[in-house]
Amino acid sequence: MLKLSKLTDYATVILSHMAKDYLGMYASQEVSERTGIAQPTVSKILKILVKAKILTSVRGAKGGYLLASAPENITVAMVINALEGPIALTECSLSHKNCDHVRDCDIQGNWGVINQKILTMLESVTLADMLEPIKPANEIRISASSFFR
Amino acid sequence: MLKLSKLTDYATVILSHMAKDYLGMYASQEVSERTGIAQPTVSKILKILVKAKILTSVRGAKGGYLLASAPENITVAMVINALEGPIALTECSLSHKNCDHVRDCDIQGNWGVINQKILTMLESVTLADMLEPIKPANEIRISASSFFR
DNA sequence: ATTAAATAGTACTAAACTAGTCCACAATAA
DNA sequence: TTATTGTGGACTAGTTTAGTACTATTTAAT
Ligand code: FES
Ligand code: FES
Numbered sequence: 001m002l003k004l005s006k007l008t009d010y011a012t013v014i015l016s017h018m019a020k021d022y023l024g025m026y027a028s029q030e031v032s033e034r035t036g037i038a039q040p041t042v043s044k045i046l047k048i049l050v051k052a053k054i055l056t057s058v059r060g061a062k063g064g065y066l067l068a069s070a071p072e073n074i075t076v077a078m079v080i081n082a083l084e085g086p087i088a089l090t091e092c093s094l095s096h097k098n099c100d101h102v103r104d105c106d107i108q109g110n111w112g113v114i115n116q117k118i119l120t121m122l123e124s125v126t127l128a129d130m131l132e133p134i135k136p137a138n139e140i141r142i143s144a145s146s147f148f149r
Numbered sequence: 150m151l152k153l154s155k156l157t158d159y160a161t162v163i164l165s166h167m168a169k170d171y172l173g174m175y176a177s178q179e180v181s182e183r184t185g186i187a188q189p190t191v192s193k194i195l196k197i198l199v200k201a202k203i204l205t206s207v208r209g210a211k212g213g214y215l216l217a218s219a220p221e222n223i224t225v226a227m228v229i230n231a232l233e234g235p236i237a238l239t240e241c242s243l244s245h246k247n248c249d250h251v252r253d254c255d256i257q258g259n260w261g262v263i264n265q266k267i268l269t270m271l272e273s274v275t276l277a278d279m280l281e282p283i284k285p286a287n288e289i290r291i292s293a294s295s296f297f298r
Numbered sequence: 299a300t301t302a303a304a305t306a307g308t309a310c311t312a313a314a315c316t317a318g319t320c321c322a323c324a325a326t327a328a
Numbered sequence: 329t330t331a332t333t334g335t336g337g338a339c340t341a342g343t344t345t346a347g348t349a350c351t352a353t354t355t356a357a358t
């Protein structure tokens with residue numbers, strides 16, 4: 001169903017929460033309470049986000065997590081990348097090695113283009129954007145006829 | 150890893166093959182030989198594509214499958230939809246029911262916007278486009294600053 | 299009529315992935 | 329020293345996916 005994992009979804013919820021006061025420090029405990037996501041799961045996600053350098057952590061009592069940069073500089077693509085690895089719609093967008101038993105394939109490159117467009121789109125959305133209330137007029141700038149040109 | 154299933158990938162390969170002579174009829178046997186995808190798997194995919202009305206089938210000896218419409222009218226979104234169901238990055242893009250234990254969530258709507266953009270993009274790419282050799286200059290028309298405005 | 303070639307539908311299995319939990323360990327504040 | 333908090337890794341149960349198999353149905357050719 002072309003979907004993100006639940007953990008990625010949670011991660012955006014968690015980060016949005018933290019972005020509201022983006023200089024503050026948040027203990028996993030507290031994040032769990034505020035978001036309603038179970039504590040062990042929150043903890044797991046926060047650890048992953050630290051490893052991806054999206055968050056920084058402070059250990060010990062009164063410790064917690066903070067955003068490693070301003071919400072404007074954290075993109076949705078970064079978050080997806082942290083939790084799910086590189087964004088690649090098809091195996092071949094990432095490496096052609098895995099597709100060896102598919103002969104007669106004329107389309108790998110085009111998948112790559114689609115993939116790149118989605119990536120660019122996701123890179124253009126930041127945590128700050130996610131917090132904004134939705135504006136109804138969202139004009140799409142891609143016209144069908146110009147897609148591959 | 151935000152990826153399409155292998156079957157979807159195969160489906161595009163199969164359809165691209167069939168689109169080369171898009172009035173011709175193809176037996177699953179033959180498609181299997183040409184693409185190198187195992188026959189039972191090809192067969193499974195073709196059945197699904199018929200149910201989605203992307204292909205039509207002719208039963209009996211000398212039967213086979215044909216494109217139900219011209220390659221220009223078959224979009225990548227249709228194919229993904231046939232094999233994986235509705236395109237929805239997060240549960241909430243599809244229905245908010247499943248997310249009830251996430252309190253304090255300000256972002257569902259924005260996911261919906263992102264989702265819609267990806268959908269529009271995938272709807273703008275047709276089978277005919279997939280067959281074209283790639284053009285190097287692919288200007289992306291979405292600017293970061295205007296994403297949510 | 300009979301046979302062969304082809305799709306339709308469904309069910310099944312094995313493998314891979316995901317979500318969610320848990321625990322022993324390390325760091326720090328009080 | 330003790331309580332609090334993050335770190336790292338392991339583990340289990342559940343779900344999803346890929347791939348296969350089998351039976352029934354349809355049609356062309358003979
Ligand atoms: S090389 Fe993988 S689908 Fe073509
Ligand atoms: S309602 Fe599902 S992530 Fe917000």
